[in-house]
Amino acid sequence: MKDVPAEVLSYIMELLRELYFGEVVLIAQNGVLIQVERTEKMRVHPWTGLTKPHPWTSETEKNLRATIKRELASLYYGRLAIVVKQGTITHFDRLEKQRFMDGDGI
DSSP states (O other): OOOOOHHHHHHHHHHHHHOSEEEEEEEEETTEEEEEEEEEOOOEETTTEEOOOOOOOHHHHHHHHHHHHHHHHTOSSEEEEEEEETTEEEEEEEEEOOOOTTSSOO
C-alpha cells in the first residue's frame, strides 16, 4: 500500500482519540486507502453519566501511528477495523480480500 498522507493519518488519530466505544474502519483498494468509517456506541451509566476517553501519551500515539502504517502497508484489498472499548484500543480486525481479475472467479 502507498503511504497514508499525514493529514489523513492525523484525521484517523483524532477519530480514535474521541471514541469511548466503537471502531474506526479503514478500507483499502488496489493498495490505496480509499475510505475511513467511524462507528460509535454510546453507553450511558445512570450513576456516572457519559464517559469520555482518557488522553494518550505521546508514546502511545507514536506506537499507534506506526502500527496503523504497518498494518495498512501489506493490505491490498480489504479492511482494517480498529476496535475501541472504554477509551482503549483493544485490537485490530483485519479482513483481506483476494480479487480474481480474469472475470471467471476461481
